[in-house]
Amino acid sequence: MASETPQNGAASETASPVVSFVAFKPQLFVEAPKANDAVVFYKNAFAAEEVSRSLNAKRKADQELPLVLSAELKIAGASFLVADTVDDSAKLVKSGGNGVVFCLESENIEAAIAKAVSAGAVAEGEVAECEGACGGGRVGKVTDPYGYVWQFCTPAKKAVGDVEA
């Protein structure tokens, strides 16, 4: 009698794309043009350390200072971002019902969104180039079932003077 090859327990599964994140950063939107004041406040109040800052190159004539697209601060080794609300971010913030967006940096934004959507999140718009959001580069977002907005972006490029975590 021929012996059958024993079946291993592990069933063949359709592998979902590997999604990994290199950073998680809450982004706090502040009514423009107060983001600079907010950065100063967080430094004074919580001894936050400024890691980097990107400014909006398109300055309106009546603005004394360019708007802050994203300033990265650190407290206790953890990063958060402060940004002036601009047209897009105002929409984004309204869609989340609050002023905070959670940024997740990943090399594979489409796979990250697909995984989140398959878990119950709702995709918001298309993945697009978006200057200054999180680390800049390509950005996509989802709203989770609890009303929070999660923004996926390509990893932040290290600026001169960046502090390693």
Add this chain to the structure above:
Amino acid sequence: MASETPQNGAASETASPVVSFVAFKPQLFVEAPKANDAVVFYKNAFAAEEVSRSLNAKRKADQELPLVLSAELKIAGASFLVADTVDDSAKLVKSGGNGVVFCLESENIEAAIAKAVSAGAVAEGEVAECEGACGGGRVGKVTDPYGYVWQFCTPAKKAVGDVEA
């Protein structure tokens, strides 16, 4: 002629109390009793890792499961907390205008609050024992000039199975 003792440049300053933070964690409030669902979602959607969880011991008769006081999750080495809204947190969330509170862990809560207030924040209530908020223990909070709520608490006690950052 007697030589005068040279004056050092450093003027005598009134030293402000040293405030340092050991952790920064956004806390996401979720309409009770959905925090457990939210934790499952964040695991499925973002491969978040659960570090610890504290439950409300006071379970109401009509509740099948105790409410989540605070579940700590990690993505990309960064921690965030998920909690069911309860009476106190609902007030706290309303006062901040959104569902997110930023927790800062410090051994010296009073000094941290004093420093934040001197920088322009508004203290909210008194420092009090507060089970489950952030790491538990003593808790105080302030609202910053931009509407965000910052909660100071004594450092989280490491639970069995905690993963070091």
